Structures are given as C-alpha cells and as structure tokens.
Amino acid sequence: MTYTIKEIAASLGAEAFGDVDLSVGGVAEPAMAGPQDLALAMKPDFAKGLPQGQAQAAMLWQGADWQQLGLKAAIIAPRPRFAMAGLSAMMDPGQGYAAGIHPSAVIDPAAKLGADVSVGPLSVISAGAVIGDGSVIGPQCFIGTDTVLGQGCFLREGVKIGARVRIGDSFIAQPGATVGGDGFSFVTPEESNIEKVRDSLGDAGEAKAQSYARIHSVGSVSIGDDVELGANACIDRGTVRDTRIGNGVKFDNLAQIGHNVEIGNDCLICAQVGIAGSTRIGHNVVLGGQTGVSDNLFIGDHVITGGATKVLANVPAGRVMLGYPAMKMETHIEVYKGLRRLPRLFRDVAKLQKAVSNPGGND
Template sequence: MAFTLDQIAVALGARLEGDGSLRIARAAEPAEAGADALALAMKPAYAEGLAQGAAQAAILWDGADWRALGLRAALFVPRPRYAMAGLTRLMDPGPEIAPGIHPSAVIDPSAEIGEGAAIGPLVVIGPRAVIGPRARIAPHGFIAEDARIGADALIQAGVRIGARVQIGDRVILQPGAVIGADGFSFVTPEKSAVENVRQSLGDAGAAEAQGWTRIHSLGAVTIGDDVEIGANACIDRGTIRDTVVGSGSKLDNLVHVGHNVQIGRDCLFCGQVGIAGSVRIGDRVVLAGQVGVNDNIFIGDDVIAGGATKIFTNAPKGRVLLGYPAMRMETHVESYKALRRLPRLFAQVAELQKAVSKRSASD
C-alpha cells in the first residue's frame, strides 16, 4: 500500500513543501530510509542519518532546510510525536482476517453476528453472545455465553472473553488477553492471620489450621468504547457488581486488574501494573510500569504515579507520586538525596564521637 505525499499531508494536517506526487510505501528511521520511505527526522540530531539513507522525503523539525538536506519534499507538523499517531494509523494494514466466518469457527446457533463481522479460524462463540457490526476476531479467540462485543472491535489471536462480559465499540484486545476470569477471592471460617496483620500492622496472632473457602464471582466485566488492552493482560470479573474499565483507557501488556475495580475514562496503565480488588480510580490517571495499588482505596482524577510506585492509601486528585510507599514525587526525590548522604553523615558523626571521646579523656 502506497500513498502520495499529498495524501499523507492531508491525513496528518501537515504543511507540505516540495513534490507532493512522491509515492511513499513505508516509514523509516532516516539512516534506513530508501527512496520509497518517509524518513522520520523530527529533530536536528537526525540530520546525519538523512545523509546516510536514501530518502527523498521526510518529516522534519520546524525551520529545517529540506533542500540543503538533499530531499525532494518535506512535511512539517506542529507536534511530531502526535503526527506519528496519524502516520502509523494510515500505514498500518492491521491483522489479516478474512471477511465472513471461517469454516472452522464454532458458533452457537443462538449467537448473533453483526453485519460485516470477520470471524477467524478456530474461533469459539458461545450461546447468546452478540458480535457487533464489523468486529474482527482473530484465530483461536473465545467468546463465552452472553458476552457482547461492540462495533468495529478488534479481538486479536488467543483472546479469552468470559461470560456476560460487555465490550464497547472500537475496543482493541491484544493477543492472549483474558477478560472476565474469576476474581481472586477467598475467606477463612474464622479471622485469618492476614486480617490480624491488617489490624495490628505486624502481629499475625496465634497460628491456627485454616483452609481457604472460595467466594464465587457473580459479576462480570464492562469495558467502554475505544479501550485498548495489552497482550496477556488480565481483568477479573466482579464478585457481585462488574469490574469496569472506562472509555478511552489504555492498558499495557501484563497489566492485572482485580475484581470489583472501577477505572475511569482515558487512563493509561503501563506494563506490569497490578491493581488489587475493589479499588476506585478516577479519570486520566497514569500509572507507570510496575506500579502496585493496594485494595479498597481510591485514586483521584489526574493522578500520575512514577515507575514501581506502591500506592497503599488514598491518593488525592492531581497528586504526582513516586516511591515505596508512595509519596509526593518532590518529597521522594529529596528523601532519596538524603538517603545517599547517610554514609557521609555517619562518617562525620563518627569523627565527632572520636573528638568528644578524646576531650573527655583529657579532662
């Protein structure tokens, strides 16, 4: 699939200078760009790479002299990284899933398949499931009973969708995601050591032989529109009410969302984030990689947590967090600076102790 530079400029809302008839088949880093590629040279540091490659056109930084760089044309955009979103969307053909229903798919007679949907090989769709118009389900996908998939959804290979799960329009589920597994809920007949520790913050109490009894998950999962869930991410069903992921939210690979969690709109959770059960999360919350969130707490709108932060208590709206346990980012930075000074401080205290001891001895 190739596009003229004129077409790309229109798609990106970019300013075009030079020959708009050039045909572009791919995007490339400057040093690796051939004559059919659009070089992504969005900073002056990439100019050297243009000289090493063979690109005829590039997206350049504002003010660049494209003629002096040996190009036949250039695109200029106000926000280069945002332009990447439009460019990759234009050039991404997506997974190849043939239209219609593959002969090897197993579909319950009571399921509803929307107009224009594409069902790949070895897909299984359970009783009363509803697949929206133009939805695409890649090979080995599983859709359980009473689940609903919205219009234009993309369900990649090996995704598992549990019973009664509701998925909105234009949702993308990456390979291996599991939506609607049982929540991790167990209880003991008498008060457990874990409950004692929570209350005492340290004392587990007398050891008793106890077994864990399952609390079954009667809820499901509800996912809004325009949500993306990464590869091998897991979202557990709720115990009574549904676990919810708000519209526009994006979850990276290996994210785990526990039972009953409520996630707001336009949140961004990076790889290996873990959210324990019954957490409420506001809108536009960003959790960097390996952030952990304790159960039964609230995180307000617009909170940002840096990588590996562990959030144990409620986080107010707009707070920027870092560390273990989580604290204001500026406080964590100052604390870490003080921690690094400790060896020097200990040495100074030791010297002072020596001086005091010598004076005491002389007296």
C-alpha cells in the first residue's frame, strides 16, 4: 500500500511541502531509507543520517529546512512523535491473518460472533462467549465460557482469556497474554510464619512447617475500552469481586496484576511491573519498569514511579517516587548523594580518631 505525501499529511493533520504527489510505501530510519520510504528525521540529530540513505521525503521537526536537506518533499507536524501514532497505523502491514473462520477453529454453538469476526487456526471459543463486530481472534487463542469481548478487539497468537471475563471495545492483547487466571491466594489453618513476620516486622517466632490451602477465585476480570496488554502479561481474576481495569490502560510485556486490583483510566504499566492483590491505582499513573507494588495499598492519580521502585506504603496523588523503599524523587536523590559521600566521611572520621588517640603526634 502506498500513499502520497499529501494524503499522509492530511491524515495526520500536518503540513506537506514540495512534491506532495510523491508516493511512499513505508517508513525507515534516515540512514536506511530507500527511495520509496518516508524517512523519520524528526530531530536535527536524526537528519544527519539522511545523506547515507536514499530518501526523497521525510517527516521533519517544526522549522526544519527540507530543501537544504536535499529532499523532494517533507511532512512537518507540530508534534512529530505524536504524529507517529497515526503514521505507524497507516504503514503497519499487519500480521497477515486471513479473514473469516479457519476450519480448524473450535467454536461452541452457544457462542455468539458479531459481524466480520475473524478466527484463526486452532483457536477455541467456548459456550456463551460473545465476540464483538470486527474483532480478530488470532491463531491458538482461547476464550472461556460466558466471556464478552467488545467490538474491534485484536488478539495476537496464543492469547488466553478465562471464563466470565468482560472486556470493552478496541482491546489489544499481544502474544501469550493471559486474562482471568486464578489469583495467588493461599491460607494456613493457623497463623502463618509470613503473618507473624509481617506483624512483628521481622521476628517469625518459633517457625514450623506449614501447608497451604487454596482459596478459589470466584470473581472475574472487568476491562474497559482501548486497553492494550503486552506479551506474556497476566491479569488475575478476583477472589470474590472482579479485578478491574479502567479505559485506556496500556500494559507492557510481563506485567503481573494480582487479584482484586483496581486500576483507573489511562495508566501506563511498564515491563515486569508486579502489583499485588487488592491494591488500588488511580488515573494517569505511570509505573516504571520492574516497579513492585505491595498488597492492599492505594496509589493516587498522576503518580510516577522510576524503574525498579518498590512501593511499600500508600502514595499521595502527584508524587514522583524512586527507590526501595519508595520515597519522593528529591528525597531519594539526596539519600543517594549521601551514600556516595560515605567513603569520604569514613576517611575523615578515621583521621579524626587517629588525631584524638595520638594528640601529641610524633613529639
């Protein structure tokens, strides 16, 4: 599929310059771009690669001199990186899934499929499942009993969705994602060693061997519209009430969301984040990669955590948190500066101790 520079600019709400009827069929980094590619030179530093490639057109930054860069045409957007969202959608060749229902798919007669639904090879759709119009179920997917999937959803290969899950429109799940696995809920007949440590802040008392009984997850998962779930990410079902995910939430790969967790709208949950059971997350929260959040906590709106932050207490709205345990960013930086000064402090103290123990020196 090819587009003219004029068509692309109009679709993105950007300005087109030069030979606007020039056609391109793909995007590329400037140094690797061919004659039919639109080079992504969205910063002056990126534009330095243009002479190494063969691009005739490029997407540039505001105020760029496209003629001086030797181009025949250019697209200039107020915010080039945001324009990339629309541009990448236009240029995405997709996964090549065939339309219609593959003959190897297993679809229960009691399932309901909307108009223009595509189901890939070896996928299973269980009784009572409802699949919205225009949805694509990739190969080797599983959709459980009485699960509802909204319109325009897209499940990549190997996605698994358990029974009675409710998912809104425009849901995207990357390969291997799982929604509706049972929560990690186990209990001992008597107070466990873990509970003793938690209550005493470290003293387990007289520890003894214990076995664990399983608490079944009778709740499910409720997910809003326009949510994306990364590869091998997992959202557990609730113990009694549903685990709830708001609209517009984006999960990166390998995220783990525990039972009964509630996440507000438009949050970013980065790679390898783990959120323990019954924690509540506000709106527009960003959890950096490998952030860990303990159970039964509350994180307010617009909170941001840096990579590998470990949240062990409630976080008020608007905070930027770093470290283990998590603390305000400015506090964490001061603590880090203090740690770096410790070797010098130890040397100074050693000199003082020596001076005090030998006040006369060599005399």
